[in-house]
Amino acid sequence: MEILYNSKGYPLMMTSNFIYGETTGAPSADELKRKNILMPYDMQNITYIDVDGYQVSPWGESNDFPQLAAKEIEGASVLNTGLKFLRNLTLGQGIYPCIVEGYDDNGNEVLKPIEDAKVKSFVASRMVRRYMEKVLRDYLKFGNGAVHFVPGMNGEIIGLNPVNALWRRYTKFGNISESKCLVSGYWPDTPSSGQYQVLDVLSEYDPDMHADILNFLGKMKNGFIFPIRDSWSNNDLYGMPIWWPAYVLGWVEIAHLIPAFLKKAYRNQVTWKWHVQIPYSYWEKKYPEQDYTPEQRKIEIQKFMDKTEQNLCGLENAEKPIFSNYAVNEMNGRIEEEWKITPLANKYQGSDNLPISAAANSEILFALMVNPNVLGAGMPGGTYAGNQGGSNIREAFLVNIANSWIDRQNILDPLELFIRMNGLPDCQLRFRNTILVTLDSGSGTKRTLS
Structure with a gap:
């Protein structure tokens, strides 16, 4: 049996030579879990990351939001x-x-055009083109970009170097003059001493004046970071990317899963005999998240479904009954956690999902x-x-x-x-x-x- 899972280890579709199955409903508190990936729900009790005395604000609940966001973007x-x-x-x-x-x-x-050769050369340089392309990439993908003003031997600024969002984190929001950016190739893991660089961060209120103050105080040895943020989300450190609501509502996952779903559907549609519908709540209770990791859940579900398939299929199981349990919600009297097994009289029409896929694409573009x-x-x-x-x-x-x-x-x-x-x-x-x-x-x- 072949099973398609989502990122949490829950089965979405199961196919074999005899059975086609899919999980129905939606995982409980799914929207809240998606929101927390960007920033913990309890903003008053954030656990800061201590790096040699620097209190770094985590970017997302597990300090890995840009890594997770990049993966989501690549998959849609x-x-x-x-x-x-x-x-x-x-x-x-x-x-x-x-x-x-x-x-x-x-x-x-x-x-009126500027005729100064130095200005024209600077504006047309690869350094400027590289800066704009890379910073705008992070600005749109993750909600903020950053550029390092690179100092020369005498303390003057000689270059602009965009800093990849995957490898930078900011200290907690507080005194503007004490804001720092820690750059390390070890993020989201906490870097040790000698594995990161600390740079001053310019104030958003008046970055020009702040740069002049750093220069006057002789603090230009390492240069500084100029942050470029999308302030729409009110998150003063990291911001929220423009596409995030489409992800929270599930449209990004739909756009990602439907092609994989259809690929399996068309590959197996000739041999399908049974359609098995299993509610999400069944898997949540049988293999709860607090007891199983996503990988462990995949292994246990695979074993369970293989046994179920063996009980349903084959000549020795002809007209053999299958027993399953279900629960009744005492609040509304509805049956929950009930398996539904029905024979497939017609071939599966995979094209039925194409309007949903098109709607998901449109919703993402609207965002x-x-x-x-x-x-x-x-x-x-x-x-x-x-x-x-x-x-x-x-x-x-x-x-x-x-x-x-x-x-x-x-x-x-x-x-x-x-x-x-x-x-x-x-x-x-x-x-x-x-x-x-x-x-x-x-x-x-x-x-x-x-």
Whole structure:
């Protein structure tokens, strides 16, 4: 017998030459468990991680949220593609140094290009491109990014190095001047002495002033961290990624499981004879989480279902009865934990799950504020139907660009600080955009600045 499990070790679907089975219902307190992965429910009693006297705030209940989130993103194609689309859209076609000379009659900025060779070289450099691409990746995937201002021999800032979210944690929120970032390749495990680097973290209130204070006090030996956070969640340290509600509600798991479900379904549909439905509550009581790890639960369930299959199938078991127990809820008189075994008269229609899969994909894109039509994910009919015409795609694309303004400003702040600290000419940075237009305008695209 072959069994498909979820990440908690509960069986989702069981197939053999004679039986097709699936678990029905939903695990108890499933939403609460999902929420706790990002941050413990009891915010007043967080257990901080002591690293040589530094009180580090755990990122998630087990301090492994970015590791778990990266795995979820990799396992859901629409979520992965949607996040990459947002990253590419936010970056546009790169940045452009200029001076705002005024505004025209329509309120648009009148921009004058910066001709200084050092500024132009810096803006077009690989260092800037690498910084924006990597920091925006973490910003969208995990709710925050960070860049290390790298010092030179004389204490001046000579480079920008994005710090991977997997390998950094912040000390608990408190005195701004004492905030630290611990960078270590050992996270989420607690690093020992000599296995981490401690860096000052700039204040979000006025990072430019804080950088000047660190420079005045001679604390630029190791540089500092400039955090780039999405503040929507009110979590002042780590934030919440934009896609998180879609995961809490189960849409990400649905989008991940349905392809695996259908793969097994189509592989076994010719030989299915029985459909066995087993409620989640049965597994929760038979193999409770406090007594079994997910791997142990998989082993015990596999043994149990193999015995069940042997009792149901084969010539020697023809017309042999099977006995099972069930419970009656005293509150409402309903039967619970009851197994249902029914013969399959018709072949399983795996296509029945495709509308659910499409709905899950749409819900994930809605959480990302991406119109599904932009990615060709609009459905031809039903609840999520939409016009996939060119005008609809163009308008959705323009809305995405308009919504990217605050994210763009967040990732430009460190660049403007770097320019000022290195004595380069004062300037402002704007993004180049490629805008889709109608063919009757003479071309398919046009370039704009924002």
